Amino acid sequence: xxxxxxxxxxxxxxxxxxxxxxxxxxxxxxxxxxxxxxxxxxxxxxxxxxxxxxxxxxxxxxxxxxxxxxxxxxxxxxxxxxxxxxxxxxxxxxxxxxxxxxxxxxxxxxxxxxxxxxxxxxxxxxxxxxxxxxxxxxxxxxxxxxxxxxxxxxxxxxxxxxxxxxxxxxxxxxxxxxxxxxxxxxxxxxxxxxxxxxxxxxxxxxxxxxxxxxxxxxxxxxxxxxxxxxxxxxxxxxxxxxxxxxxxxxxxxxxxxxxxxxxxxxxxxxxxxxxx
Amino acid sequence: xxxxxxxxxxxxxxxxxxxxxxxxxxxxxxxxxxxxxxxxxxxxxxxxxxxxxxxxxxxxxxxxxxxxxxxxxxxxxxxxxxxxxxxxxxxxxxxxxxxxxxxxxxxxxxxxxxxxxxxxxxxxxxxxxxxxxxxxxxxxxxxxxxxxxxxxxxxxxxxxxxxxxxxxxxxxxxxxxxxxxxxxxxxxxxxxxxxxxxxxxxxxxxxxxxxxxxxxxxxxxxxxxxxxxxxxxxxxxxxxxxxxxxxxxxxxxxxxxxxxxxxxxxxxxxxxxxxxxxxxxxxxxxxxxxxxxxxxxxxxxxxxxxxxxxxxxxxxxxxxxxxxxxxxxxxxx
Amino acid sequence: xxxxxxxxxxxxxxxxxxxxxxxxxxxxxxxxxxxxxxxxxxxxxxxxxxxxxxxxxxxxxxxxxxxxxxxxxxxxxxxxxxxxxxxxxxxxxxxxxxxxxxxxxxxxxxxxxxxxxxxxxxxxxxxxxxxxxxxxxxxxxxxxxxxxxxxxxxxxxxxxxxxxxxxxxxxxxxxxxxxxxxxxxxxxxxxxxxxxxxxxxxxxxxxxxxxxxxxxxxxxxxxxxxxxxxxxxxxxxxxxxxxxxxxxxxxxxxxxxxxxxxxxxxxxxxxxxxxxxxxxxxxxxxxxxx
Numbered sequence: 001x002x003x004x005x006x007x008x009x010x011x012x013x014x015x016x017x018x019x020x021x022x023x024x025x026x027x028x029x030x031x032x033x034x035x036x037x038x039x040x041x042x043x044x045x046x047x048x049x050x051x052x053x054x055x056x057x058x059x060x061x062x063x064x065x066x067x068x069x070x071x072x073x074x075x076x077x078x079x080x081x082x083x084x085x086x087x088x089x090x091x092x093x094x095x096x097x098x099x100x101x102x103x104x105x106x107x108x109x110x111x112x113x114x115x116x117x118x119x120x121x122x123x124x125x126x127x128x129x130x131x132x133x134x135x136x137x138x139x140x141x142x143x144x145x146x147x148x149x150x151x152x153x154x155x156x157x158x159x160x161x162x163x164x165x166x167x168x169x170x171x172x173x174x175x176x177x178x179x180x181x182x183x184x185x186x187x188x189x190x191x192x193x194x195x196x197x198x199x200x201x202x203x204x205x206x207x208x209x210x211x212x213x214x215x216x217x218x219x220x221x222x223x224x225x226x227x228x229x230x231x232x233x234x235x236x237x238x239x240x241x242x243x244x245x246x247x248x249x250x251x252x253x254x255x256x257x258x259x260x261x262x263x264x265x266x267x268x269x270x271x272x273x274x275x276x
Numbered sequence: 277x278x279x280x281x282x283x284x285x286x287x288x289x290x291x292x293x294x295x296x297x298x299x300x301x302x303x304x305x306x307x308x309x310x311x312x313x314x315x316x317x318x319x320x321x322x323x324x325x326x327x328x329x330x331x332x333x334x335x336x337x338x339x340x341x342x343x344x345x346x347x348x349x350x351x352x353x354x355x356x357x358x359x360x361x362x363x364x365x366x367x368x369x370x371x372x373x374x375x376x377x378x379x380x381x382x383x384x385x386x387x388x389x390x391x392x393x394x395x396x397x398x399x400x401x402x403x404x405x406x407x408x409x410x411x412x413x414x415x416x417x418x419x420x421x422x423x424x425x426x427x428x429x430x431x432x433x434x435x436x437x438x439x440x441x442x443x444x445x446x447x448x449x450x451x452x453x454x455x456x457x458x459x460x461x462x463x464x465x466x467x468x469x470x471x472x473x474x475x476x477x478x479x480x481x482x483x484x485x486x487x488x489x490x491x492x493x494x495x496x497x498x499x500x501x502x503x504x505x506x507x508x509x510x511x512x513x514x515x516x517x518x519x520x521x522x523x524x525x526x527x528x529x530x531x532x533x534x535x536x537x538x539x540x541x542x543x544x545x546x547x548x549x550x551x552x553x554x555x556x557x558x559x560x561x562x563x564x565x566x567x568x569x570x571x572x573x574x575x576x577x578x579x580x581x582x583x584x585x586x587x588x589x590x591x592x593x594x595x596x597x598x599x600x601x602x603x604x605x606x607x608x609x
Numbered sequence: 610x611x612x613x614x615x616x617x618x619x620x621x622x623x624x625x626x627x628x629x630x631x632x633x634x635x636x637x638x639x640x641x642x643x644x645x646x647x648x649x650x651x652x653x654x655x656x657x658x659x660x661x662x663x664x665x666x667x668x669x670x671x672x673x674x675x676x677x678x679x680x681x682x683x684x685x686x687x688x689x690x691x692x693x694x695x696x697x698x699x700x701x702x703x704x705x706x707x708x709x710x711x712x713x714x715x716x717x718x719x720x721x722x723x724x725x726x727x728x729x730x731x732x733x734x735x736x737x738x739x740x741x742x743x744x745x746x747x748x749x750x751x752x753x754x755x756x757x758x759x760x761x762x763x764x765x766x767x768x769x770x771x772x773x774x775x776x777x778x779x780x781x782x783x784x785x786x787x788x789x790x791x792x793x794x795x796x797x798x799x800x801x802x803x804x805x806x807x808x809x810x811x812x813x814x815x816x817x818x819x820x821x822x823x824x825x826x827x828x829x830x831x832x833x834x835x836x837x838x839x840x841x842x843x844x845x846x847x848x849x850x851x852x853x854x855x856x857x858x859x860x861x862x863x864x865x866x867x868x869x870x871x872x873x874x875x876x877x878x879x880x881x882x883x884x885x886x887x888x889x890x891x892x893x894x895x896x897x898x899x
Contacts, residue, residue, distance in 0.1 A: 005705075095619075176353070
């Protein structure tokens with residue numbers, strides 16, 4: 001039972017929490033606001049918070065200067081493609097580890113996680129050369145493969161923790177009812193694990209969307225996703241703040257909205273189910 | 277058809293022996309109950325019959341056919357689990373139809389069978405609901421429905437009533453018994469509750485530490501337990517065990533007497549003092565501290581008005597005493 | 610607890626993931642080890658030759674090596690300390706009754722969803738720029754000299770940006786853990802006369818240990834490979850002031866095209882990560898049991 005708290009105390013807590021929340025959010029808010037300013041207004045030494053001439057001009061300019069939709073599409077393909085491919089490989093693996101655990105299951109999970117600990121930079125050169133020699137450099141296919149492998153341990157681990165919560169008796173019941181292994185996974189396990197699979201999907205789309213090491217090092221013009229699109233704005237100085245803001249807003253908006261709508265699944269996914 | 281024959285079935289997990297060589301024949305149409313304390317291997321034995329676990333050695337034959345290596349789906353058995361194990365994402369109707377769908381039965385025939393089963397189990401109004409919207413007893417019936425539509429050669433029940441409250445347990449117990457009467461199909465039922473075993477079984481198998489202690493009808497086990505373990509396990513309240521001088525008088529290491537076989541008699545040989553008394557209305561259970569013997573539980577009539585500290589004399593009914601040797605085996609009368 | 614048949618099936622279903630990850634680990638790593646023993650420059654193809662440990666010698670004696678190692682550890686530890694302490698504080702705050710809790714949570718989550726290159730750009734240009742940045746404007750407004758963050762305190766600035774990105778993660782996980790705290794236990798302690806501070810120290814903190822372990826583990830994995838934030842802001846400079854191992858290897862192999870040297874650096878980075886990983890796994894193994 002939650003206890004009654006005095007209104008005064010609640011007001012103070014509310015004020016502090018909102019203050020800190022807005023402070024943390026401020027860089028993003030400021031970027032969004034700046035994206036609607038003129039370039040002159042953007043570098044005004046006495047910046048105005050809300051009372052400036054709102055304009056959409058920056059968004060037009062950014063779209064003219066660079067192919068936002070093209071990069072956006074690359075991001076979607078890479079993030080979704082690598083996540084779906086990862087799920088396809090990880091669901092059977094997680095089924096095995098959750099429902100037919102052996103003595104080495106724990107070790108296997110730890111080993112998978114440890115591949116995630118290997119610094120990407122340690123294998124940058126070989127991957128770069130392999131991609132170059134197989135013609136996968138600067139291709140969406142290449143990035144989908146690399147990001148699938150990069151995030152596979154996390155996908156397996158997350159699914160494993162979700163599957164662990166499904167009582168094994170239900171799968172045994174399916175087996176008694178005459179379901180083959182495929183039917184058991186397709187008709188019983190997967191539908192029951194939909195919330196878990198959804199939050200795994202979500203977290204990995206976000207991770208893949210924001211992944212910046214491989215996407216920056218393995219792409220050039222053709223398959224560059226939004227991470228690379230935004231990096232191309234890193235050189236211009238002062239006069240381009242408003243355009244930079246518009247580009248940034250467009251790069252982060254899709255994932256920000258997706259993340260906000262699915263907060264609950266996100267939190268659950270983030271902890272690998274280790275914290276409830 | 278539903279005869280199950282186990283020969284020298286053994287099972288061990290990682291070097292620990294759970295089932296230590298079981299020979300047992302379950303006749304077609306019989307209601308057999310496996311009973312024993314937790315950890316005695318009764319659930320494991322059921323899962324071996326189901327095919328959810330492999331035997332380490334020995335064979336399991338169903339209807340004369342060796343089924344030891346068959347996968348669960350091909351043994352022609354149906355199982356009702358302790359947690360009911362209903363598919364939470366399917367409606368009641370879909371749950372019951374699942375085994376038929378897996379068998380590739382045509383849609384119309386599936387529906388007909390589901391409706392027939394629902395009618396028998398009073399589930400017709402709930403066919404479109406999800407398991408989460410049902411009460412415990414209803415869920416139990418759905419699990420049974422899913423088992424009966426397959427028309428299996430035998431039903432396996434794994435402690436199916438342990439998640440229900442006391443009143444519901446009694447009525448579901450009767451429903452399952454009635455189902456057995458009408459279907460005449462073999463049923464193998466696992467429980468740790470000796471009352472369930474006594475009330476439902478044609479044949480009780482008492483298991484302890486992976487071995488069969490005794491097999492027999494409920495009354496056989498009650499009247500002629502083969503050993504101390506069975507004597508103590510069957511019957512409620514438990515049989516009193518007396519050791520020492522009093523047992524020696526009867527040429528036994530241990531003497532057993534059930535609470536219902538001790539009378540309050542003014543000239544009784546056992547003198548004692550009443551401790552706690554439990555008044556149930558129909559009966560009164562007395563804990564009596566008897567001189568030279570120790571505490572005894574005694575069943576007396578409902579009207580007995582003895583209180584804490586009252587002196588009392590007791591007389592065991594002759595011919596109802598059980599004698600056991602030092603190894604716990606019953607000494608034949 | 611299963612049959613032979615299901616164990617066989619299980620092995621079959623497990624193998625694609627295991628085989629792929631094994632290849633992903635062993636093939637490039639093997640190549641990196643091999644390259645690290647070669648004189649191998651992409652600008653001079655065909656001149657590869659075996660040089661033994663020469664690359665390692667160069668890498669260790671590179672004046673940027675020690676600073677990079679120290680910078681890497683400073684970055685990881687700095688961000689961990691800030692986010693764990695800040696995260697506990699924020700989580701306790703957000704766990705109190707208040708109005709609009711959902712909205713505050715949305716505000717706090719946001720930085721985690723922003724891609725690293727964007728957050729680096731925003732902080733670099735719009736907030737920390739000594740001429741046009743908001744901080745500079747604020748400083749001038751207070752009559753102070755604007756501070757050139759990336760010139761004067763490059764590593765601290767990067768730590769700030771990265772900590773801002775990861776604070777939401779720590780907060781969310783710790784908040785989730787807090788909400789599962791046993792209220793009755795708290796009330797029992799209160800009945801026993803324990804003050805709020807004692808309760809925080811002896812009940813809340815131990816309860817949060819598992820969540821803190823998760824935060825440290827997951828963040829370390831990602832922090833060891835922080836890259837875009839450095840690339841976008843300082844490019845490792847000035848000098849080597851904000852060069853990490855990851856960035857040093859990137860520069861050697863992708864900018865100077867010295868694959869041999871870069872590979873040797875990569876192997877060193879892998880060994881370092883393994884040392885960290887062994888510590889972490891020990892800790893996690895203990896805390897994640899049950």
